Amino acid sequence: MDVFVTTADPDGIVALDDDALLPAMDVFVTTADPDKEPPLATANTVLSILAAGYPAGKVTCYVSDDASTEVTRNAVVEAARFAALWVPFCRKHGVEPRNPEAYFNAGEGELQADGMAGAGARQEAGAPRAADARRRRRGAADDHAGVVQVLIDSAGSAPQLGVADGSKLIDVASVDVRLPALVYxxxxxxxxxxxxxxxxxxxxxxxxxxxxSNAPFILNLDCDHYVNNSQALRAGICFMIECGGGGAAEDARAVAFVQFPQRFDGVDPGDRYANHNRVFFDCTELALDGLQGPIYVGTGCLFRRVALYGVDPPRWRPRRELWFAFIGLSPVGLGEDERLWSRMKQMVILSGPR
Ligand SMILES: O=c1ccn([C@@H]2O[C@H](COP(=O)(O)OP(=O)(O)O[C@H]3O[C@H](CO)[C@@H](O)[C@H](O)[C@H]3O)[C@@H](O)[C@H]2O)c(=O)[nH]1
Ligand SMILES: [Mn+2]
Known part of the structure; x- marks a missing residue:
């Protein structure tokens, strides 16, 4: 059995340097319980996504709030507001990591398990959270209406440079100030x-x-799993468009998902209880890549959208084949997108081990 180790090589892929050629990406963040999952941690995760090094016009971040609580929605709204400062600041100074809590705690030793996020959540422990708790006891969290709210609209493809303004908190002159889209x-x-x-x-x-947005690629993150390296999204796309820089683009299209390893904050320095889970992430998963592919661990995974569909994906274009059939022509005039989609569907069905 060969251990199959590939590393992302963004330098080898021209498309990764050309923002116009990069594919769009939807990022999903799931949160369910504001008591167990502090909304401030979710806000930090969202900020790490909005500030990631990927063209702003090509990223849409979706936050799913399964408890339907005002406290979570407000935290995401505040994250959107703070992003206008944080994202250009990160771009200008090459900040790493781009989760503000992790960044400001760096060098302070271990993160406190009950640190900023917990304190933030506790500050909210007034009337709204008591009301939430009551609602949950009544089972209301399992009985609520649907909400879709666009908090930040999709940015255009052209960079939008900030202008010098002494009254602003930070100087964003000549920095691209566009933000990825954000949807609650x-x-x-x-x-x-x-x-x-x-x-x-x-x-x-x-x-x-x-x-x-219907992006062809989807990254999913639990609310407490942030993007810890701003180049991670590009690195993931590496495997999707050219098999890590080494393989052919055709091979890359057969890759259904790329699982990122997890890294943990707040583990004791000796890691007495093996909380870093190194054997699994740095050995087992890599070895499995040499068999049929790694295990999806539920979070930190980049998917090819069509690989997740059990049925035909929704179409935003009119069914041109039907129209061609109707007027008695063969569908030779199908657009490139449509041909690509049908080819990829076939690969997902046909491709076994890679
Ligand atoms: O009704 C629910 C319940 C959970 N979640 C979210 O699902 C994620 C994982 O739930 P969590 O309670 O944190 O479970 P863990 O045991 O920490 O999850 C690990 O293990 C799970 C599988 O057992 C994976 O799904 C997770 O991604 C992985 O982080 C979190 O973002 C939750 O907010 C929802 O969106 N709705
Ligand atoms: Mn969890």
């Missing part, structure tokens, strides 16, 4: 219907994003 999603949950927890939330995000 809360799926409808009728009482008495199984909502299938995270899987149900992911399916709802898949459908909502198909209508709004």
């Amino acid at each position: 999603v809360c799926r409808e949950k009728p009482r008495g219907h199984a909502h299938h927890r995270k899987a149900g939330a992911m399916n709802a995000l898949l459908r909502a994003s198909a209508v709004l």
